[in-house]
Amino acid sequence: MIEPEKLSEHVERLNAELRRGLIVLVVMSQLEEKQYGYSLLKQLEEKSFSITQDTLYPMMRRLENQGYLQSDWQLDDNRPRRYYQLNEFGQAVLDALRKDWKTQLRIIEEIVR
Amino acid sequence: MIEPEKLSEHVERLNAELRRGLIVLVVMSQLEEKQYGYSLLKQLEEKSFSITQDTLYPMMRRLENQGYLQSDWQLDDNRPRRYYQLNEFGQAVLDALRKDWKTQLRIIEEIVR
DNA sequence: AACAATACTGTATGATATACAGTATAATAA
DNA sequence: TTATTATACTGTATATCATACAGTATTGTT
Numbered sequence: 532m533i534e535p536e537k538l539s540e541h542v543e544r545l546n547a548e549l550r551r552g553l554i555v556l557v558v559m560s561q562l563e564e565k566q567y568g569y570s571l572l573k574q575l576e577e578k579s580f581s582i583t584q585d586t587l588y589p590m591m592r593r594l595e596n597q598g599y600l601q602s603d604w605q606l607d608d609n610r611p612r613r614y615y616q617l618n619e620f621g622q623a624v625l626d627a628l629r630k631d632w633k634t635q636l637r638i639i640e641e642i643v644r
Numbered sequence: 645m646i647e648p649e650k651l652s653e654h655v656e657r658l659n660a661e662l663r664r665g666l667i668v669l670v671v672m673s674q675l676e677e678k679q680y681g682y683s684l685l686k687q688l689e690e691k692s693f694s695i696t697q698d699t700l701y702p703m704m705r706r707l708e709n710q711g712y713l714q715s716d717w718q719l720d721d722n723r724p725r726r727y728y729q730l731n732e733f734g735q736a737v738l739d740a741l742r743k744d745w746k747t748q749l750r751i752i753e754e755i756v757r
Numbered sequence: 758a759a760c761a762a763t764a765c766t767g768t769a770t771g772a773t774a775t776a777c778a779g780t781a782t783a784a785t786a787a
Numbered sequence: 788t789t790a791t792t793a794t795a796c797t798g799t800a801t802a803t804c805a806t807a808c809a810g811t812a813t814t815g816t817t
Contacts, residue, residue, distance in 0.1 A: 538733075541710070542740040548803075549665035549745060551774060553752055555658060560756045569795050579751050585775050588796070593773080597654070610782075612795070620651075627655040629756065632662060636749075638692050639666055643673045643742065661772075664805060682764050698806050701765070706804080723813075725764070 554582065556632060558590060559617065559625045562600060567612040591615050599624055667695065669745060671703060672730060672738045675713060680725040704728050712737055 557580060561571055568588050575582050594600045599621030605614050617625060670693060674684055681701050688695050707713045712734030718727050730738060 538736055538740065541712075541737050542744065544803090545665075545668060545737065545741050546744045546748070547665075547774080549669060549741070550748060551803095552658075552660075552662035552664045552666075553748075554774075556662060557752060557755050567795080569793095572795095575755070578755055580755060583775075584796085585777080586773095589774080589798095592797090599654075608783090610795075623651055624654050624658065627651065628658050628662070631655065631659045632756070635659070635663060635666075639670060642670050642688070642691055642693060643745070657772090660805080664773095667805075680764080682762095685764095696806075697765085698808085699804095702767095702805080705766090721814090723764075 554586065554590065555594070556625075556628060557582075558587070559594065559599065559621065560629070562594075562615055562617045563622065563625070565614050565616040567605075567614045569612070571615075594621070667699065667703065668707070669738075669741060670695075671700070672707065672712065672734065673742070675707075675728055675730045676735065676738070678727050678729040680718075680727045682725070684728075707734070 557575070558571070561574065566574070568584075568591055571591075572582065572584065572587055575587075591600065591602075595602055595615065599617060600615045601618040602613055602615045604611055606612075670688070671684070674687065679687070681697075681704055684704075685695065685697060685700055688700075704713065704715075708715055708728065712730060713728045714731040715726055715728045717724050719725075
């Protein structure tokens, strides 16, 4: 039996776990439009969705490996940036996922109250 | 680069991942009232939230280890059943988690559209 | 008598968010 | 000029946990 430490630590850990799977949905939905990692990072920050480099960069690489994203290097302002965007397959996956999510959400909201 | 197989397989995997962290919230919210594993399983099934024994039983054990639940064996109808319920700490954690979740949800809904 | 439903236990595995460690340039402040 | 912060990545390690797998035993039901 683990000793109950500070409440907030527990809540934070559970909250992080809770956001876990949602992050993909959030990120994919933002990649309907072309973005590079850092710009997406700032954009989500702006929208009050906290995410770090440690989470975002590996996730984008993974989403590309899984075949949802297409990426290319672009040189703007003399700076190389790796731009990502959903490809056709990724867009189809996102559309379906979004639909499932909305159904799930109704069920969960009913249960959690 | 992984070959894009059937769309539905991808969507299902992502959807499962999406539900991942939410399950704790769902289960804890049901354990404000005393329940044994199998009854909770059937109750959630009834409410269209699909979850299997493989997920539920280990989770309840874990939530008890983490100090959120209290459990005891009861003999009803001559059958031994292990009843679980949130303890005081678990209730406090749930209350805070629920609150955070509602905030998170508003943000996510705004982003995902 | 056979089978499904009920009601658990214990341990293994795989996916992945996050952590850690590092590189390099541009902009800004001291 | 120099230091610091912001920008913008890369690669690999770790910890958590949903799910899988394997098993036990009793109570209906057909």
